[in-house]
Amino acid sequence: MSDNPILSVRDVRKTYGGVEVLKGVSFDLERGQSKIVIGPSGTGKSTLLRCINLLSPPDSGNVVLDGVTVEERGINQIRAQIGFVFQEFNLFTHLRVLDNVRLAQRNVLGRSKQEATRRAMEELERVGLSDKLEAYPAELSGGQKQRASIARALAMDPKLILFDEPTSALDPELTGEVVQVMKDLANAGMTMLVVSHEMGFARAAADEVIFMEGGVIVEQGPPSTLFTCPEHARTSQFLRMISHEHQEA
Amino acid sequence: MVFDTLVAEFPFLLRGLWIGIQLLAALLALGFVLGITLAVMSVYGHWSLRLFAVVFERIFRGIPEIVLLLLFFYGIGELLPLSPFVAAVLALGLRSTAYQAQIFRGSIQSVAGGEVMAARALGMSRLGAIWHIVLPQALRRSIGPWTNEYSAELKATSLAYVIGVVELTRQASYIVSNLQGNTLTVFAVVAAMYFVVNRLGNAGLYALERRLTIPGFEGRGAES
Ligand SMILES: Nc1ncnc2c1ncn2[C@@H]1O[C@H](COP(=O)(O)OP(=O)(O)O)[C@@H](O)[C@H]1O
Ligand SMILES: [Mg+2]
Numbered sequence: 068m069s070d071n072p073i074l075s076v077r078d079v080r081k082t083y084g085g086v087e088v089l090k091g092v093s094f095d096l097e098r099g100q101s102k103i104v105i106g107p108s109g110t111g112k113s114t115l116l117r118c119i120n121l122l123s124p125p126d127s128g129n130v131v132l133d134g135v136t137v138e139e140r141g142i143n144q145i146r147a148q149i150g151f152v153f154q155e156f157n158l159f160t161h162l163r164v165l166d167n168v169r170l171a172q173r174n175v176l177g178r179s180k181q182e183a184t185r186r187a188m189e190e191l192e193r194v195g196l197s198d199k200l201e202a203y204p205a206e207l208s209g210g211q212k213q214r215a216s217i218a219r220a221l222a223m224d225p226k227l228i229l230f231d232e233p234t235s236a237l238d239p240e241l242t243g244e245v246v247q248v249m250k251d252l253a254n255a256g257m258t259m260l261v262v263s264h265e266m267g268f269a270r271a272a273a274d275e276v277i278f279m280e281g282g283v284i285v286e287q288g289p290p291s292t293l294f295t296c297p298e299h300a301r302t303s304q305f306l307r308m309i310s311h312e313h314q315e316a
Numbered sequence: 317m318v319f320d321t322l323v324a325e326f327p328f329l330l331r332g333l334w335i336g337i338q339l340l341a342a343l344l345a346l347g348f349v350l351g352i353t354l355a356v357m358s359v360y361g362h363w364s365l366r367l368f369a370v371v372f373e374r375i376f377r378g379i380p381e382i383v384l385l386l387l388f389f390y391g392i393g394e395l396l397p398l399s400p401f402v403a404a405v406l407a408l409g410l411r412s413t414a415y416q417a418q419i420f421r422g423s424i425q426s427v428a429g430g431e432v433m434a435a436r437a438l439g440m441s442r443l444g445a446i447w448h449i450v451l452p453q454a455l456r457r458s459i460g461p462w463t464n465e466y467s468a469e470l471k472a473t474s475l476a477y478v479i480g481v482v483e484l485t486r487q488a489s490y491i492v493s494n495l496q497g498n499t500l501t502v503f504a505v506v507a508a509m510y511f512v513v514n515r516l517g518n519a520g521l522y523a524l525e526r527r528l529t530i531p532g533f534e535g536r537g538a539e540s
Contacts, residue, residue, distance in 0.1 A: 122437060147439030157434035161452050161530050170448060171438035205532020216434075223438060 071134065073098045073226055073258050079118050079128035081111070088114050090282040091128065096227065101259040103269045103290075106279035107305065112262040115279070116229045119260075120149045133226055147175045150220030150228035154235050156212040158204040158219070164191065165200040168219045176223065183222075190218035194248050210241035214248055227258035234265055264309050270294070278302045321498075322505065325491045332487030333509050336473045339404055339483060344469055346409030351416025356446060358417065359424050369417065376414035381475050384411055389479040404476035412469055419465065423457035424450055459525040463518050470514055484509060 072095035081089040088111045096102055104112050117123040119130050121142055130137040137145050159167050168187035172178045178186070191197055194214035204212055213233055220228050233249070234242040246268050253259055253272035261268065269276055269290050276294070277287040278301075286298050297303045358369035376384070388407035389400060398406070427450045435445035477486035488506045492499050 120437060122433060143439040143441055145439075146437055149437075151434070151437035153430060153434060155430050157428070157430040159431055159434070159449055160428070161449075161456070171435070171440055174444055174448065175439040203531045205530065219438070 072096055073133050074119070074260070075131040076115075076119065077129050077131070079115070079125045079130065081114055081118055081123065081125050083114075088282050089118065089125070092279075092282070092284055093128075094277060094284065094287065096258060096260055099256045099258055100274045101253040101257075101261065101272055102275045102277055102287075103273040104260065104262045104277045104279055105264055105269075105305070105309070106285075110279050111282045112279055113231050116151070116231050116260070116262060119229060120146050120151060122151075143175065147171070147223055148226045150223060150225035152213070152216055152220055152228060152230045152233050154232040156204070156209075156216045156236070158212055158216055160204055162203075163200065164196060164202050164204070164207070164215050167204070167215060168222050171219070172222055186222045186224075187218070190221040191215070193221070193251075194218045195244075208241060209237045210244045213237065213245045217245075217248055217252075221252075221257075227260065228252075230259065230261040230263065232262055232264075234263060264312075266294075266310070278305065280305070321495055322501065325494075325502075326505075328487045328491060329484060329505065329509065332482060332484035333513070335401075335481065336470075336476075336483035336485075337513065339401065339408070339473045339476060339481065340470055342405045343409035343412055343473075344466065346405060347412030347416045347465075347469075350410070350413040352420050352451070354413060354417035355420035355424055356451075358421055360442065360446065373414040373417055376411045379411075381408065381411060381472050382478055384408070385475060385479050400476070400480040403479055404473075404481050408469065408472055408476070411472075412465065415465055415468075416462070419458050419461045420454060422461075423454040426457060427453045456525070456528050456530070459521055459528070463521045466517050466521060467514050470510065470517065474510070 074096040076095070077093050078091045079089055079093070080087065080091055092111075092115055094102070104115070106112055114123060118125040119137070121130075121137060121139065124139070132145060132148065135145070158164075159170065162170065165184070165187055168191060169180075169183040172183040172186060173180065188197070188200070191200060194217055196211060196214055196218065199207060199211060199215070204215070207215065213236075217228075217233075230249070234245050237245065242265065246265055249259070249261070249268055250272045253268075261273070263269075273290050275287055276290050278285045278293065278297070278299075280301060286293065286302055293302065294306060297306065354369045354372060357365040361369070379387075384407040385404060389398065389403040392398060392406075393403060431449050431453075432445045435449050436442070440448070473483055474485040476483055477489070480486075484506055488502050492502050495502070
């Protein structure tokens with residue numbers, strides 16, 4: 068491990084209505100690394116992602132992005148460096164795909180229209196949506212929506228991208244195109260923290276797997292070890308459960 | 317002949333209508349700007365701003381238009397002389413603010429929260445997200461309910477005659493007193509004029525609504 072991780076999460080805790088959802092989570096993410104977070108639903112995975120960019124500020128602990136502590140002061144400039152891809156896409160309904168990808172570039176980074184357009188077209192091409200620049204979100208399939216939202220995140224030139232179950236809202240036949248884009252990104256050296264149960268992505272592109280349960284990290288390790296001989300009984304139970312679900316799907 | 321006099325008096329009715337339309341435009345514009353502000357305050361603001369919005373709406377929706385007109389013209393006019401027209405714009409405009417705020421609040425709340433979260437995650441400020449994401453969608457959804465407000469306020473402009481605004485209804489009553497009779501004919505013409513302006517305005521608003529419909533959402537709620 069290098070001693071300057073791009074993201075360092077230290078003892079992050081978060082309580083909702085008296086229930087401690089995150090009970091002290093710590094991990095590092097190195098430049099160019101992809102980590103995948105798995106765990107039962109309600110375990111705090113989404114909360115963890117939202118704590119990283121302060122969409123839900125942690126109650127204690129801290130998050131350091133590239134040597135800078137993430138705090139309320141200057142949060143907008145920090146968020147601009149952290150891409151976020153949501154399960155429900157959250158594209159801007161009233162804007163064409165091109166404008167979805169241009170808006171924050173102009174509004175947050177202050178890029179010129181020309182520069183924002185150029186970057187938007189590059190990223191939309193990368194995710195295979197060059198022919199959908201003028202389409203509105205409601206005119207896209209789920210897979211296309213998610214690829215557009217990935218392009219929107221990429222066009223900000225983020226230091227890392229957080230993905231919260233990016234394929235869970237998709238019909239099974241559409242997950243492949245999104246997983247492929249994510250694999251390509253990981254292989255191109257993008258730093259990624261991905262909450263997902265897509266084993267295809269985990270095996271092909273994740274450097275490490277984090278298994279979370281009950282607000283803590285139970286264990287983490289490279290996919291080859293964690294998937295084949297996990298240390299904890301809970302981990303193997305969970306892995307058996309999701310492999311059953313995937314076979315049924 | 318009734319018709320000769322009507323033709324002779326018609327320019328006065330048109331002038332009255334024109335004043336009425338100016339009053340309508342001014343009060344709706346005031347209500348639009350303040351109504352959006354109040355709605356944003358009441359959805360996103362500090363509790364003190366929310367409280368202010370609630371109290372403002374209760375007050376202005378709870379008082380009859382005529383009483384508001386008299387209060388503004390004679391009440392505030394005591395301290396700060398207002399022309400009848402300005403008093404009418406303020407009285408009816410602030411009342412319209414309360415109703416428009418209700419329309420805008422509903423449509424602001426109907427914009428998906430996830431889109432605001434996505435905007436914030438990209439680094440946009442709260443106000444930036446409201447301006448670029450929430451309002452463009454909320455305003456589109458407000459057009460339908462807003463047509464009711466347009467019709468109601470058009471009719472309310474006729475009440476401004478009680479404080480001496482020489483709008484259409486006032487002109488009509490002048491003409492009736494000059495003609496000594498023919499009340500029915502004159503007011504039938506006036507009624508037709510209100511009706512036409514109401515229809516034209518509504519048709520324009522529905523055309524705007526169709527024009528601004530976001531592709532992929534056609535036929536989901538846009539009135540034809
Ligand atoms: N904004 C919130 N307010 C209250 N409770 C919340 C909120 N967000 C999440 N929770 C609760 O925190 C727990 C963890 O949720 P979440 O992080 O979404 O889990 P996961 O993503 O692992 O399924 C759940 O019990 C959920 O109900
Ligand atoms: Mg979740």
